[in-house]
Amino acid sequence: MFSLFYGLWKYMFSKTEFHVLILGIDKAGKTTLLEKLKSVYSNLEGLSPDRIVPTVGLNIGRIEVSGTKLVFWDLGGQPGLRSIWEKYYEEAHAVIFVIDAACPSRFEDSKSALEKVLRHEDLQGAPLLILANKQDLAESVSSEELARYLDLKKLDERVYMFEAVSSYDGLGIKEGVEWLVEAMARSKRTEMLRARTGAAGPASA
Numbered sequence: 001m002f003s004l005f006y007g008l009w010k011y012m013f014s015k016t017e018f019h020v021l022i023l024g025i026d027k028a029g030k031t032t033l034l035e036k037l038k039s040v041y042s043n044l045e046g047l048s049p050d051r052i053v054p055t056v057g058l059n060i061g062r063i064e065v066s067g068t069k070l071v072f073w074d075l076g077g078q079p080g081l082r083s084i085w086e087k088y089y090e091e092a093h094a095v096i097f098v099i100d101a102a103c104p105s106r107f108e109d110s111k112s113a114l115e116k117v118l119r120h121e122d123l124q125g126a127p128l129l130i131l132a133n134k135q136d137l138a139e140s141v142s143s144e145e146l147a148r149y150l151d152l153k154k155l156d157e158r159v160y161m162f163e164a165v166s167s168y169d170g171l172g173i174k175e176g177v178e179w180l181v182e183a184m185a186r187s188k189r190t191e192m193l194r195a196r197t198g199a200a201g202p203a204s205a
């Protein structure tokens with residue numbers, strides 16, 4: 001019985017390509033995360049942190065996690081660039097929101113940016129992975145502490161998880177991504193996007 005379900009699950013999701021938006025304010029570590037994801041999940045060596053510059057356009061990264069294809073869209077987080085984020089909401093299966101856990105003076109900015117993301121109707125039902133990044137720094141706060149600081153009100157019905165990570169040394173990244181893949185596979189939003197674009201899932205980005 002199990003193998004029948006497993007076979008069906010594999011069949012359905014092997015063809016699916018999930019679009020994951022990487023959001024967060026400037027300098028949170030989004031692009032560094034994307035490069036780390038590439039080196040953890042593919043043979044490609046991601047860019048080293050000293051070669052990464054602030055993002056102005058869009059960075060795209062593709063990886064495969066247990067047969068599931070993921071396409072990441074990494075956008076710039078500077079205040080003047082945040083208005084571009086919503087252009088990508090409709091097509092996104094899930095959101096990763098990155099926060100610099102070592103910089104409490106910017107938590108308020110992160111909180112209001114995230115609340116705005118959560119309010120947007122084009123992202124309804126999208127699973128949310130909130131990353132407390134830069135855990136390699138001694139001053140960084142834990143994911144629990146960050147959750148307390150943010151005190152988000154609109155999370156109630158959303159499928160979400162906080163994870164402590166370091167985009168430098170890779171801590172917590174696999175745990176976060178694997179949770180997200182499962183969350184997207186079960187998500188009603190995935191069903192909705194699939195119905196909209198046809199049974200084989202969305203076309204390539």
Ligand SMILES: Nc1nc2c(ncn2[C@@H]2O[C@H](COP(=O)(O)OP(=O)(O)OP(=O)(O)O)[C@@H](O)[C@H]2O)c(=O)[nH]1
Nearest residue numbers: 026027028029030031032054055077134166167168
């Ligand atoms: N110590 C430490 N530094 C990090 C980590 N992740 C990113 N950084 C540093 O944080 C700074 C910003 O990183 P980016 O990846 O460019 O940040 P971003 O969120 O993409 O910024 P924008 O593109 O401007 O939105 C850089 O100096 C990175 O080297 C981390 O896990 N640990």
Ligand SMILES: [Mg+2]
Nearest residue numbers: 030031054055
């Ligand atoms: Mg960037």
